[in-house]
Amino acid sequence: MVSVIVPVFNSEKFLSRCIQSLVCQTLKNIEIILINDASTDSSLDIIKSFENKYPGKIKSINSEINLRQGGARNLGIKAAKWEYLAFVDSDDWIGPDMLLILYENAKRTDSDMVGCDYFLAVSNKNFHPLNNKYSKHLLKISGKDLRENEKERLLFMVSGLWCHLYRRSIIIKNDIFFIENMAYEDNHFVRLYTLYIKKYYFIQKPLYFYFKNPNSTTNKKNQSYHFDRILIERKKIEDYKSRDIFNRYKNGIELDFLLTFYINTVVMIFTIFDDPPLKKIKDLKSELCKIFPEYKKNPYYTTIPTKDRVKVFLAEKFPHILKIIYKIKQLINSKKFY
Numbered sequence: 001m002v003s004v005i006v007p008v009f010n011s012e013k014f015l016s017r018c019i020q021s022l023v024c025q026t027l028k029n030i031e032i033i034l035i036n037d038a039s040t041d042s043s044l045d046i047i048k049s050f051e052n053k054y055p056g057k058i059k060s061i062n063s064e065i066n067l068r069q070g071g072a073r074n075l076g077i078k079a080a081k082w083e084y085l086a087f088v089d090s091d092d093w094i095g096p097d098m099l100l101i102l103y104e105n106a107k108r109t110d111s112d113m114v115g116c117d118y119f120l121a122v123s124n125k126n127f128h129p130l131n132n133k134y135s136k137h138l139l140k141i142s143g144k145d146l147r148e149n150e151k152e153r154l155l156f157m158v159s160g161l162w163c164h165l166y167r168r169s170i171i172i173k174n175d176i177f178f179i180e181n182m183a184y185e186d187n188h189f190v191r192l193y194t195l196y197i198k199k200y201y202f203i204q205k206p207l208y209f210y211f212k213n214p215n216s217t218t219n220k221k222n223q224s225y226h227f228d229r230i231l232i233e234r235k236k237i238e239d240y241k242s243r244d245i246f247n248r249y250k251n252g253i254e255l256d257f258l259l260t261f262y263i264n265t266v267v268m269i270f271t272i273f274d275d276p277p278l279k280k281i282k283d284l285k286s287e288l289c290k291i292f293p294e295y296k297k298n299p300y301y302t303t304i305p306t307k308d309r310v311k312v313f314l315a316e317k318f319p320h321i322l323k324i325i326y327k328i329k330q331l332i333n334s335k336k337f338y
Contacts, residue, residue, distance in 0.1 A: 001027065001029040001030055001082050001083065001084065001103060002027060002029075002030045002031075002082050002083075002084045002085070002086055002099050002102075002103055002165065003030070003031045003032075003033060003076075003080035003081060003082040003084070003085050003086070003168070004022055004030055004031070004032045004033065004085075004086045004087075004088055004099070005033050005035070005073055005076030005077065005080065005085060005086070005087050005088070006018065006019075006022070006032065006033065006034050006035065006076075006087075006088050006089070006090055007035050007037055007069045007072030007073050007076070007089070007090065008034055008035060008036050008037060008039060008043050008047065008072070008090045009036075009037040009038070009039050009043070009066065009069075009072075009090070010039045010040060010041045010043060011039070011041075011043050011090035011091055012039075012041040012042045012043050012046060013091075014090065014091040014211065014213070015043055015046045015047070015090050015091075016046060016050075017093050017124070018088060018089075018090050018091065018092060018093050019032070019034070019046075019047075019050050019058075020093075021093035021094050021095075021096070021209075022088065022094070023050070023054055023057060023058070024096055025094075025096060025097075025098070025099045025100065026096055026097050026099075026100045027099040027100035027103055029082075030057065030082070030099060031057065031058075031059060031080070031081060031082060032054075032057055032058045032059070033058075033059050033060075033061065033076040033079055033080060034047045034050070034051070034058060034059070034060045034061070035060075035061045035063060035072040035073070035075050035076050036060065036061065036062045036063065037063050037066055037067055037068070037069070037071070037072040038063055038064055038065055038066040038067075043090075044062060047060045048060065059079065061075050061076070061079060063075065067180055067181065068180060068181050068182065068183070068185070069089075069178070069183075069185065069186075069217065070177075070178030070179050070180045070181070070182065070185035070186075070189075071178070071180035071181065073087060073178045074177050074178050074180065077168070077171060077172075077177065080168060082168070083167065083168060083169070084102075084103060084106060084165045084166065084167060084168065085165070085166045085167075085168050085171070086099060086102070086162075086164075086165055086166075087161050087162050087164075087166075087186075088162055088208075089162060089210075089211075089216075091211045091213045091216060092162065092208065092209055092210055092211050093209045093211070094207060094208050094209065095206075095207045095208070095209070097207070098116070098207035098208060099165075101116070101203060101205075101207060102114045102116065102164075102165040102203070102207070103165065105143075105201050105203060106165055106167075106201065108143075109142070109143035109199060109201050110199060111142075111143060111197075111199040111200060111201040112166075112167045112170055112196075112197035112198055112199055112200070113158075113164055113165065113166060113167070113193070113194065113197045113199075113200045113201070114164065114165040114200075114201045114202075114203065115132075115138070115158060115159065115163055115164045115165075115200070115201070115202050115203065116163050116164075116202070116203040116204075116205055116206065116207045116208065117129060117130065117131050117132055117135075117159075117163070117203075117204060117205060117206040117207070118130055118159070118160070118162075118163045118206050118207070118208040118209070118210050119206045119208070119209045119210065120210055120212060121209045121210065121211050121212065122211070122212050127209060129206040130206070130210075131204070131206075132157070132159050132202070132204075133305050134157040135202065135204050137153070137157065138157060138200070138202035139202055139204060141200060142200065142201045142202045143199060143201045144199065145198060145199060146197065146198060146199060146200060148248070148249075149251075151194065151195060151197070151249070151252075152195075152249040152251060152252025152253070153252055153300060153303075154194045154200060154252070155191050155194055155195070155249065155252040155253060155255070155256040156252060156255045156256040156259055156260075156300070156304070158190060158191075158194055158200075160186070160190075160208075160210070161186035161189065161190050162208055162210070163207070163208045164190070166193060167197075170193065170196050170197065171193065174196050176189065176192050176193050176196065177189075179232065179235060182225075182228045182231065182232060183217050183218070183225045183226065183228040183229070184218070184228050184229040184232045185228075185232060187229065187232050187233070187236070187260060188232050188235055188236050188239070191236060191256060192236070192239060192240075195245055195249060219272075220272075221272050221273070221274065222272070222273055222274055223272075226268060226272055226273075227280075229260075229261075229264070229265055229268065230261065230265060230284070233257060233260055233261035236253075236257075237253070237257065237291065240253055251298055251299055251300055252300065254292045254295055254298050255295070255298050255300045255301065255304065257288070257291065257292060257295075258288065258292070258295050258298075258312070259304070259308065261284070261287075261288065262284050262285065262288045262312075262315065263308065263311050263312060263315060265284055266281055266284065266311070266315045266319070266322065267311070267322075267326060269281060270322060270323045270326040270327070271326050271330060276323060278319060278320075281315065281319050285315070285316060
């Protein structure tokens with residue numbers, strides 16, 4: 001049925017909540033693979049405690065070398081035994097029916113990838129739903145054999161790694177593993193996997209709880225590793241070409257690169273860094289234009305939300321205004337949540 005892979009690094013504050021949500025799933029035939037990634041806190045003790053309590057359901061792997069999330073997940077993939085894989089971060093948790101709902105729809109429609117919406121949470125009781133902005137199109141193609149143009153559109157429409165179910169055989173057959181020792185490695189994995197599927201199914205319901213942990217990899221401020229996301233996007237282009245699929249899906253790859261490499265990185269610069277390196281934004285634009293000089297002529301460009309096209313315009317012409325907008329947005333969100 002489903003193997004759930006959880007990379008763990010110094011997660012003692014939130015790990016029990018995560019594991020408890022997994023052992024309480026209504027889908028009974030699951031294996032939970034907890035990978036301790038050289039934690040220095042009590043995470044390994046917590047893992048062993050749960051493994052002793054649920055010996056038939058939980059399997060632990062202890063890595064004495066810190067492999068980062070990508071390397072830890074790769075250990076989990078290799079150890080997994082079930083047909084489908086799910087990935088959960090150790091500070092997050094999932095609703096009790098998430099795996100059952102995803103698995104039943106995967107089997108019913110013979111889909112290779114099943115996704116859902118998620119909640120953004122700041123505590124166990126304080127969360128709100130975040131819906132995929134492309135849900136209308138995703139529902140339209142759900143459970144159907146994907147045409148080539150529909151598959152490449154998924155590149156910029158699918159959401160996070162953790163709100164999907166994946167067919168393990170596709171991962172193994174096509175050698176789709178996580179990049180190790182880098183942050184934002186999930187951007188590479190999800191997009192590459194998407195290009196090898198035949199069917200996608202979308203459930204317009206939030207089932208995953210993404211915890212906005214200020215000390216998590218993607219939220220910790222002023223860290224140089226945030227620029228790994230740039231290296232990951234370059235690696236994606238390199239791998240598409242080496243696998244001889246770049247030209248086949250060029251339009252989708254181009255738009256995903258525009259949104260992930262350029263726009264999302266610009267937004268990250270303004271929200272994660274107290275002193276945003278504006279020169280980096282100019283460098284990003286130069287590299288974008290070098291690789292995809294005519295991105296605005298992309299046939300899918302007009303299909304992305306208007307606010308994303310506005311971000312492109314502001315990032316190009318008035319980055320300081322975009323900076324102000326995101327500082328205000330951060331202030332509003334902090335008051336709304338806390």
